[in-house]
Amino acid sequence: MTTHSYGVRFEADGADLFVELLSNDTLNRQQLLERVLAILEDRHGMEERDHANGVMTQVVHSDGSTLLAWLSIAGETNRQPLDDEGLDEILTCLAFLAFPPVVELTQRAPDGSVTALR
Incomplete structure (x- = not known):
């Protein structure tokens, strides 16, 4: 079985956040x-x-799967560990990427009827 290495990079002001995941599955x-x-x-x-x-x-x-996460200042290759706050920032970004919110746009007419805008 082949192990695949996956990476996710988040651009931030002056620094980038990185996540690396190894998986036996093709994702x-x-x-x-x-x-x-x-x-x-x-x-x-x-x-x-x-x-x-x-x-x-x-x-x-808890199932034993692991990932690596780090911060890299823009333009540098040095890696710095992330604390809970940094991991929470990644988690927030991922939640919106993986499960984007449903946005519904409507228009209410004077007679009270509602029409969805497309």
Whole structure:
């Protein structure tokens, strides 16, 4: 069985947030976002791991799946670990990407009838 490495990068002001996930499954975009979201929602354990380019945060899900997350200042290759606040920021972004809110636009006529705008 082949292990696939997946990456997600979030652009932020002056820094980028990264997530890396290893999976034995072949994932599409939606499945990857949902898997990362599930791990970040159920953080069973967190620890910092040294890497050649710095330190990363390893997040473990209750089912044993793990991901790595880190912050990189724009223009630099150094990796910095993320704390709960940084992981929560990624989680918020992912929730909107994986499950975008339904937006309904309507127009109310003088007679009280409502028409959906398309």
